[in-house]
Amino acid sequence: MESSPYPAHLDQLSPPLSLPEHTWETDMSRPTSSSDVHNAGEDATPLPQRLAKIAHMVSQNADVSSEDTTTVHQCLNTLEALLDPRPKLTQEVVKCRPTHIYPETSHPVASAASCSVPMEDRASSAFDPSSSQLIALLNEVTALNTDLNQRRKESSQIYDLLRRECRGLSRRVLELENEVHELETDIMEGSAEREALHGTVCGLEAWVNGWQNERKPEASRQNKGKRWMRRKPEERYETDAEALLEGITAWMRGWKDVEEGFRVRERDRQERREARQRRTRLATNSADNT
Structure with missing residues (x-):
C-alpha cells in the first residue's frame, strides 16, 4: 500500500468552523485585473505541492497560537468547501467523525458537528442576537416599562388633583351664585324699604300740609260769620295742638311698625x-381633608 506524502495527523483533520461570510465574499467578489492573472500564471505552483509545503510548515511549527490555529482552520474549511465535489456527503461523514485533539497545540479542535451546519444556517446565525x-x-x-408606569x-x-380642584371651584361658583342671588334679594328688599320710608315721610308731610290748609278756611269762616263769638286763644291753640299731636302720634x-319690619328683615338677612x-x-x- 502506497504511503501518503503528508503527515499522518493531517489526514484526520476535521473541517473547522466556517469563516464569516463577509471576509471571503470580499476576497472572491473583488475583480481581478489582467496583469494579476498574468502574474499568477507565471508564478503558479501546483496545488498539491503548495498544500504539501503548508502541511510540512505546520508539522515543523509547534508554537502556533490559538488565533492562528483558528485562522488556519477557517482557511482549510473554505478550501475544502471549494474543492469538495460532494459537499453533502462530506457533511454526513463529518457528522460521524470523532473529535481529535492535536499534539501540536493544547487547544481542542472544534467538533465536526459544528462544521456540518449548512452555509445558509451559518449565514443566518451571524445575524442572530x-x-x-x-x-x-x-x-x-x-426600565422603559418602569418609567411608563411611573x-x-x-x-x-395630577388628574385626581385637577378633579378635586374642579369640584372645589364648582362648589365655590355655586356658593357665589347663591350669594349674588341673596344680595340681589337684599337690594330689592332695601329698595322696597326705602320706598316705604319715603312714602311714610311723604304721608306725614301731606297730612301736615292738609291739616294746615284745612285749618285756614275754617278759621276765616269763623272770623266772618261769628265775629261776636270768640274763643279764647288758649282754647283754640289747645285744640289745634291736640289734633296735631294725635296725628303725629298715629304716624x-x-x-x-315699619321699623320693626326693618329689624326683622335685617335679622333674617344676617x-x-x-x-x-x-x-x-x-x-x-x-x-382640604380629601
Missing part, C-alpha cells in the same frame, strides 16, 4: 349670611 444583547434589550424594556401614576395623581305708631359662611367653611374643610 447573542444572549448578552437580549439581556441588554430586556433590561432596557424593563409616568402613569404621576398622571393619575309714629306706623313708623314703629342669619342667611352666617349660614352661608358656615356652609362655605365646612365645604372648604372637607375639600
